Amino acid sequence: MDNSICQVYEDEIQSLEEEIKLLTEKYEDSQQEANFFSDEEILIAMKSFQGEFERESKESGSPSDLKAQLESLEKDLSFLMKFTGIQFTSHSKKTVEKTRNRIRQKHRLSGICHSLSFQVEFQLLEMQSKENISAVVTDLSIAMESGEDSDVSKFVSSTEARGDLLIFFRSLSSYAEWYEHRRCTFLHFK
16 A cells, blocks of 8 residues: 555656646746847847946946947947848747757747848757767748749758758848849839
């Protein structure tokens, strides 16, 4: 009789541990879903951060090197957006799996490149060994405003199959720039 009572308690403990684990994962997921910000919210946060930074630098007497670094990074970001034409409008990240030496996260990016809108979803698998950390993109899905252009559809399909984000963004930047030139030219002749 004692073994059966112990087994009932052990089963109940295991059930509660599983429930705690599920609730913890749900909480972490809801926290990460809260990371989905609009451009306006990001600008407000940046202004707030700059105000806090200025107050802290006045109070602590820290050098203005950090402020210069921040301004330099903002200039670099602005340059990259002008150079590539890519502007991200939203980003969300959700942790799907987390173990001691690997993390799988699901990302969703939305943005505009010149006048073409796009949305990219993928999973990023980061594996850590003693020497280094490696990352692999899996389950790449691209939705893009391409109109009737079958070549773009073929390119998107092949990029999704290879899972190559770098090639996608490089090609998107070039294609969108010329797409915008063609659109302006055709509007001129109408």
